[in-house]
Amino acid sequence: xxxxxxxxxxxxxxxxxxxxxxxxxxxxxxxxxxxxxxxxxxxxxxxxxxxxxxxxxxxxxxxxxxxxxxxxxxxxxxxxxxxxxxxxxxxxxxxxxxxxxxxxxxxxxxxxxxxxxxxxxxxxxxxxxxxxxxxxxxxxxxxxxxxxxxxxxxxxxxxxxxxxxxxxxxxxxxxxxxxxxxxxxxxxxxxxxxxxxxxxxxxxxxxxxxxxxxxxxxxxxxxxxxxxxxxxxxxxxxxxxxxxxxxxxxxxxxxxxxxxxxxxxxxxxxxxxxxxxxxxxxxxxxxxxxxxxxxxxxxxxxxxxxxxxxxxxxxxxxxxxxxxxxxxxxxxxxxxxxxxxxxxxxxxxxxxxxxxxxxxxxxxxxxxxxxxxxxxxxxxxxxxxxxxxxxxxxxxxxxxxxxxxxxxxxxxxxxxxxxxxxxxxxxxxxxxxxxxxxxxxxxxxxxxxxxxxxxxxxxxxxxxxxxxxxxxxxxxxxxxxxxxxxxxxxxxxxxxxxxxxxx
Amino acid sequence: xxxxxxxxxxxxxxxxxxxxxxxxxxxxxxxxxxxxxxxxxxxxxxxxxxxxxxxxxxxxxxxxxxxxxxxxxxxxxxxxxxxxxxxxxxxxxxxxxxxxxxxxxxxxxxxxxxxxxxxxxxxxxxxxxxxxxxxxxxxxxxxxxxxxxxxxxxxxxxxxxxxxxxxxxxxxxxxxxxxxxxxxxxxxxxxxxxxxxxxxxxxxxxxxxxxxxxxxxxxxxxxxxxxxxxxxxxxxxxxxxxxxxxxxxxxxxxxxxxxxxxxxxxxxxxxxxxxxxxxxxxxxxxxxxxxxxxxxxxxxxxxxxxxxxxxxxxxxxxxxxxxxxxxxxxxxxxxxxxxxxxxxxxxxxxxxxxxxxxxxxxxxxxxxxxxxxxxxxxxxxxxxxxxxxxxxxxxxxxxxxxxxxxxxxxxxxxxxxxxxxxxxxxxxxxxxxxxxxxxxxxxxxxxxxxxxxxxxxxxxxxxxxxxxxxxxxxxxxxxxxxxxxxxxxxxxxxx
Numbered sequence: 002x003x004x005x006x007x008x009x010x011x012x013x014x015x016x017x018x019x020x021x022x023x024x025x026x027x028x029x030x031x032x033x034x035x036x037x038x039x040x041x042x043x044x045x046x047x048x049x050x051x052x053x054x055x056x057x058x059x060x061x062x063x064x065x066x067x068x069x070x071x072x073x074x075x076x077x078x079x080x081x082x083x084x085x086x087x088x089x090x091x092x093x094x095x096x097x098x099x100x101x102x103x104x105x106x107x108x109x110x111x112x113x114x115x116x117x118x119x120x121x122x123x124x125x126x127x128x129x130x131x132x133x134x135x136x137x138x139x140x141x142x143x144x145x146x147x148x149x150x151x152x153x154x155x156x157x158x159x160x161x162x163x164x165x166x167x168x169x170x171x172x173x174x175x176x177x178x179x180x181x182x183x184x185x186x187x188x189x190x191x192x193x194x195x196x197x198x199x200x201x202x203x204x205x206x207x208x209x210x211x212x213x214x215x216x217x218x219x220x221x222x223x224x225x226x227x228x229x230x231x232x233x234x235x236x237x238x239x240x241x242x243x244x245x246x247x248x249x250x251x252x253x254x255x256x257x258x259x260x261x262x263x264x265x266x267x268x269x270x271x272x273x274x275x276x277x278x279x280x281x282x283x284x285x286x287x288x289x290x291x292x293x294x295x296x297x298x299x300x301x302x303x304x305x306x307x308x309x310x311x312x313x314x315x316x317x318x319x320x321x322x323x324x325x326x327x328x329x330x331x332x333x334x335x336x337x338x339x340x341x342x343x344x345x346x347x348x349x350x351x352x353x354x355x356x357x358x359x360x361x362x363x364x365x366x367x368x369x370x371x372x373x374x375x376x377x378x379x380x381x382x383x384x385x386x387x388x389x390x391x392x393x394x395x396x397x398x399x400x401x402x403x404x405x406x407x408x409x410x411x412x413x414x415x416x417x418x419x420x421x422x423x424x425x426x427x428x429x430x431x432x433x434x435x436x437x438x439x440x441x442x443x444x445x446x447x448x449x450x451x452x453x454x455x456x457x458x459x460x461x462x463x464x465x466x467x468x469x470x471x472x473x474x475x476x477x478x479x480x481x482x483x484x485x486x487x488x489x490x491x492x493x494x495x496x497x498x499x500x501x502x503x504x
Numbered sequence: 505x506x507x508x509x510x511x512x513x514x515x516x517x518x519x520x521x522x523x524x525x526x527x528x529x530x531x532x533x534x535x536x537x538x539x540x541x542x543x544x545x546x547x548x549x550x551x552x553x554x555x556x557x558x559x560x561x562x563x564x565x566x567x568x569x570x571x572x573x574x575x576x577x578x579x580x581x582x583x584x585x586x587x588x589x590x591x592x593x594x595x596x597x598x599x600x601x602x603x604x605x606x607x608x609x610x611x612x613x614x615x616x617x618x619x620x621x622x623x624x625x626x627x628x629x630x631x632x633x634x635x636x637x638x639x640x641x642x643x644x645x646x647x648x649x650x651x652x653x654x655x656x657x658x659x660x661x662x663x664x665x666x667x668x669x670x671x672x673x674x675x676x677x678x679x680x681x682x683x684x685x686x687x688x689x690x691x692x693x694x695x696x697x698x699x700x701x702x703x704x705x706x707x708x709x710x711x712x713x714x715x716x717x718x719x720x721x722x723x724x725x726x727x728x729x730x731x732x733x734x735x736x737x738x739x740x741x742x743x744x745x746x747x748x749x750x751x752x753x754x755x756x757x758x759x760x761x762x763x764x765x766x767x768x769x770x771x772x773x774x775x776x777x778x779x780x781x782x783x784x785x786x787x788x789x790x791x792x793x794x795x796x797x798x799x800x801x802x803x804x805x806x807x808x809x810x811x812x813x814x815x816x817x818x819x820x821x822x823x824x825x826x827x828x829x830x831x832x833x834x835x836x837x838x839x840x841x842x843x844x845x846x847x848x849x850x851x852x853x854x855x856x857x858x859x860x861x862x863x864x865x866x867x868x869x870x871x872x873x874x875x876x877x878x879x880x881x882x883x884x885x886x887x888x889x890x891x892x893x894x895x896x897x898x899x900x901x902x903x904x905x906x907x908x909x910x911x912x913x914x915x916x917x918x919x920x921x922x923x924x925x926x927x928x929x930x931x932x933x934x935x936x937x938x939x940x941x942x943x944x945x946x947x948x949x950x951x952x953x954x955x956x957x958x959x960x961x962x963x964x965x966x967x968x969x970x971x972x973x974x975x976x977x978x979x980x981x982x983x984x985x986x987x988x989x990x991x992x993x994x995x996x997x998x999x
Binding site for chain 1 (some may be wrong): 528530532534591595596598599618661666680685691699733734894
């Protein structure tokens with residue numbers, strides 16, 4: 002039983018949830034089987050870990066039925082029943098948090114049963130404006146509120162149609178359409194962002210092959226007319242749609258100007274957004290920062306500002322479980338590392354390392370220690386941390402390889418670097434999941450380090466100017482560690498250089 | 505307490521629901537208050553009517569606390585708690601209707617709790633349970649199913665994207681997008697039908713309305729292109745349901761296009777078996793809306809309505825999914841079948857379906873049906889007797905009755921009553937805001953023709969007869985069959 006989904010789910014329960022589940026199992030509405038209750042109490046003894054050997058099926062059987070011989074079938078059924086209850090319970094937890102769904106189902110039930118008087122009184126007492134408290138406690142987004150409005154207006158239309166033969170419902174119909182279309186547009190723009198993000202891993206991105214892009218392309222000519230008509234029915238819906246529309250424009254136009262317009266609309270409207278949307282729209286802002294062609298802005302600075310805003314609004318961790326996603330953690334850390342800002346990196350890591358999933362925490366901590374050691378110029382320590390690394394994620398592997406190459410350069414270990422360079426070729430050849438552009442980028446960086454090694458050993462003006470051109474021509478390298486190392490060589494050999502140029 | 509919301513809710517419980525509610529009240533997950541359980545058991549004694557005097561607050565108090573003095577505040581709180589439980593109970597029972605959503609509601613917490621292996625197994629079992637072939641059996645509207653499938657694939661693609669390095673997530677995400685757009689399109693098509701239907705369309709502003717802006721800027725321009733894209737999109741194999749809705753939209757949007765109407769009707773015959781009963785029922789209602797707006801002499805409206813209703817009966821969607829027959833559908837079938845001259849069908853229908861309509865409207869509908877049947881049997885005075893018993897309670901019925909009365913006075917050759925009734929009808933149709941333009945037009949055509957007929961019945965004139973005949977052959981009104989019959993009678997007598 003130790004590996005059963007039943008225990009897997011119960012292990013995730015908080016103390017309060019376990020207590021509440023006890024009530025759930027003992028509730029005749031859900032369960033009337035005494036043996037299932039007994040099984041639960043036996044399992045509960047070993048909370049919170051639930052890893053005790055006594056939780057082996059045969060041992061549990063012995064406790065439940067001391068006088069009977071082990072019966073696999075009966076035991077399996079008991080576990081199955083309790084497992085069903087556990088699943089029902091977590092659905093119930095979710096439902097209990099969602100006030101909008103509760104209202105919707107209640108109103109639906111009242112109409113189904115034709116309890117019209119109560120329906121009418123309840124409907125009149127319900128506040129249909131978006132309520133951030135309800136949205137945040139239910140972990141709901143603005144689209145959920147619009148779905149809710151759509152459902153409530155539908156029920157009201159149905160009620161008037163069915164029971165009052167009142168067809169003069171223009172305003173109600175307009176409100177329902179407003180919530181339907183505003184909700185749809187927000188989801189549509191959000192879906193467009195998802196497509197863009199998800200396809201970035203792909204070598205060739207053709208958004209036109211997706212029906213969402215096709216749809217947006219088709220309605221584009223009239224899109225602004227549609228959006229302009231929303232304030233006629235709802236200012237709040239209009240504000241929400243406008244933020245997402247700006248996002249769509251930023252992702253399609255990819256200009257610095259449109260990115261800034263989108264950023265402004267997000268930062269100006271944070272007070273009306275529920276937490277789920279604050280998080281989602283910041284993610285979209287990161288996408289826009291990644292895909293826009295910046296002329297004056299620093300991309301990493303922008304991303305860091307967006308992530309700092311997420312921290313400020315307590316939305317950098319996942320809203321359901323307060324965990325921080327590994328890629329978010331690593332992005333923040335690597336940008337700080339890129340800016341050589343050890344203080345900011347340490348502050349961030351100290352605050353959020355415990356919010357990582359247990360299975361990645363150890364390695365990430367090693368990586369942070371590596372970065373801090375590197376920034377504090379303790380390169381031997383840094384190399385030591387790298388050797389301790391056990392990398393479970395493919396996308397981290399190239400990063401660690403580059404980190405190691407930098408350390409080897411800093412410690413002037415050319416032989417070792419050559420070995421690493423050699424093994425990189427095999428790594429890139431055998432790794433089919435790594436996008437081609439990442440492979441090219443890593444290969445390029447290694448070749449630059451190799452040339453830096455050589456240049457440091459035997460300075461050559463011609464090679465120096467050539468290398469400088471290559472580094473300055475590459476957006477990702479021109480302000481990073483490689484550029485810094487190049488400047489060091491250039492400075493040390495300034496007397497040998499005839500022409501001085503700046504990056 | 506007899507007039508309380510609590511009892512109002514409990515009175516709607518079936519025997520099984522009352523039993524289940526007992527479990528609910530006794531469940532510590534929902535309630536731990538002994539007095540609330542006691543109150544329930546006291547109330548339960550008076551099931552199923554719950555109208556006993558003993559359910560008055562003071563008497564209930566006495567039963568619960570025989571030794572304590574009546575305390576309004578305490579009892580009010582106990583009733584309040586039980587009422588909350590009753591609301592929670594019906595809400596929970598209602599959520600069972602949304603099975604597909606409940607399944608997804610389990611997946612999201614598994615994702616949040618990072619139980620990935622189990623989540624992966626659940627993804628597979630969900631896909632198996634909700635494969636394209638099984639969707640029609642879900643008894644839900646496709647718009648709702650597609651919306652939930654979109655959410656499901658969205659969750660799955662993000663899980664794959666986050667935890668699996670292969671490229672599978674792109675295909676899954678495409679599925680999410682397709683279902684999302686399909687769901688919206690179905691919603692739009694349905695909404696479009698609402699706008700154009702006789703009961704809502706007439707009130708809707710055509711100039712600056714929000715929805716019109718959307719429909720003008722999208723549906724009329726891009727829909728054909730998008731439908732072509734959807735049909736060629738290999739992600740979802742079966743686009744027949746979407747196509748039927750699209751044909752509905754085309755039929756509803758082009759009021760006088762007989763070809764579009766029949767294309768839509770044939771699509772339902774051909775693909776009806778591939779969709780859920782909810783969808784099919786909705787689409788047949790749209791078909792009738794479309795027919796109502798069809799102003800073409802090529803189609804005999806009464807016959808066509810009867811044919812549609814019979815198709816609904818044969819596909820087992822004439823009744824609502826809960827087994828109830830809507831009053832208007834019952835009355836409409838009778839009205840159309842009598843206008844189509846098949847009163848025997850109407851009589852059989854009354855016997856078979858009367859007990860399916862809500863009790864409250866049963867007697868009115870029966871009298872209405874019998875009035876129509878007696879009219880069709882040329883028993884006009886009997887028809888009037890039944891009409892006198894009708895308690896007219898909704899708009900369509902009033903309208904149909906007024907026309908029937910006019911026809912009866914024509915048949916009875918009572919010119920004064922006919923003129924009076926004609927005047928009332930004209931007033932009703934032209935001054936009533938709830939009457940849409942189509943109905944005004946067809947109503948006025950009918951009044952005009954029936955008045956002319958009455959006049960030439962009194963003073964036969966061959967020239968006038970031919971003129972009316974010409975008008976009749978190009979008319980598209982429900983009563984055309986009856987009018988032609990009367991015309992023939994006049995001609996026969998005149999000659």
